Amino acid sequence: MAVQSKNNAEFKKSAWRFFLISTGFAVVLVGVSIVFHSTLNFRLGRYEDALFLGLAWGVFSVSQWRLLRLSQKTVKLLPEDQVDANNATLRYIFNRISAYVQDNLAFNNKSNVDFSAASDKHTIALSKAIGVLNTQITHLTETLAQHDGDIDQEFHLFDDVATQTAQTITQYLTLSADIDNALREHITQIATSLDDLKSKLNTLNRKQHEALPSVDNTQNFREIEDIVYLHLSIDNAIDEQLKVISYDTHQSALMLLDLMRHLSDDAESIVKYISNANEKNISKMESDMENSVKFIISIEKFIQNIQEIPDKLRADIAAIQSASGVIDSLAHLVDSIKEISFQTDILAVNAAIQAAHAGEAGLGFKIVADEVRKLAVNSNNAAEMIESGLEKARHTIQDGLKFKFLDEIMLQMNGASQVMIYVQQLQDSQEDMQQYYKTLFAVINQNNTKLAHDISEVLGNIQYEDVVRQRVERIQEVMVMRNDLLRQFAAQLTSDGSAEEIIMQLNNTLNDYLSRESHHNNSLQAKDDEDALPKFELF
């Protein structure tokens, strides 16, 4: 008993030192950071962020407390001959817990920044999932520290839950039709899976009291140690990838939603614009066109009038000219009449002289000569009357012709000014139409370019989903290989054979996986990784 007490006391002392060195630095650093950020957030009125940081601190503190209790409890329960072996196991447990606490804390901090922009529900669900994960890890490490119960079964349970989580992610990806809803469902499923895991581990814990430890072979135990270490390393690597996938999927979904909203807004505004342009402006344009057509018809009529006018004018002028010709010829006739009348008068005078010479015999002849003379005078009078009448007619025609020309000119002037108005209106509406179509095409073209850009962004984002699918496939692949190796190992436990080959293969599987992932490192959070807290090993 004295030896055991000494060993226990030494172990306890070293465990304390170990605990203080390993986590003291993190507690101080993270504590100061959290207090600072909480205060800052509280002062900025970001109470939810402050509360979230408080929660993160709580989770971290609980983990540390459980760790402390675990170290005391483990020492008390262990039989003396297994102290060395369990010291090694405890190192794994410390490492595991510290790494998880570290990762979870880093993830919490990251979540606080990245998800606060999303929705409170997402943040609360994630916080819950992380809390559950911490509890599960503590249970797992307690179980392993006591190394009782069916470890193989526990691995299977752990694998089942991990596979279930991977399936949930795959399911989510295929259900990307309603991305936001699927994302919420996905997070809830992760939380449920972790709850399920927790309850399974609790059940397992209770059963362990009924089945006591059976490990008493040091060689066998060291092999188990190696297997556990490799198993946890693979698990860790998968966890890392699942976190990246969860983060990327969330970010990708948010980006896609944002892009789709943007695309929908752009498309809606262009459709509204085109429909407005059609309804308001096309009808305006149509009435404008109608007016233009009316103008054109008016112009046609007028042009026809213009074509008719010269013919009419020509006919009128010809008629007037012929009337003038008739008048002139009539005037010549009047002159002839006047000449005849003059000659007749002379003839009558001569006849009267001859009649006077003839005396009584020429008396009858004198009467005829007088009558001829009267006729000549009357003829002259008639000719003069005709002449003055003709003169009046000529004046009348010429005056009439003058007025008629003036009227035509006036008509022509009115028509010309009207044509000018019509042509101006036609030109305006033609310019309006040209401008309308030019503007319409310019705006639609510009918006089409914008829409094409939006669509290519969406397509680029959808292609990113394929990257996530490939990551999940790689996880599934490595899990299948690991499970096969663990089954082989479980089968070998009953025989005396060495597990060296299996350990080597497990190691290769881990290295292959890590190497393949490092070649595909194109996560959305790649930039954030530079700011993440540095990881430290406790060995």
Added chain:
Amino acid sequence: MAKILVIDDEEQLRDLIKKMLTRDGHQVLMAQDGEEGVRGFHQFNPDLIITDIIMPNKDGIEVIMELLKSHPDLPIIAISGGRRAITAGFNLDSAEMLGVKGILQKPFTHQQLQEVIQKALGL
């Protein structure tokens, strides 16, 4: 107070806007068509542009597209209407689609101009 470039082919309206803006204490530059307007922008680097849509040489739509392509945040106010009122609404809708900060249908009051300028400058 801001440096404002006014682009309009109607001299009377240009002068009227200048009077309104000068009274409000702005520094005003004027251009009589789109080409002159774009040159004026590169030469004087104004804080705000007020442009008509239907203009000779280079219309307001072309001016808006050209300037917003190289200066996406440049505040531009589009004005349209007057004699060619038939497509004024459509022209202003188009300018809005291209991303101008304000629109104004002619004829407008001094107060309407002040309001749209304040909005465009984010005051």
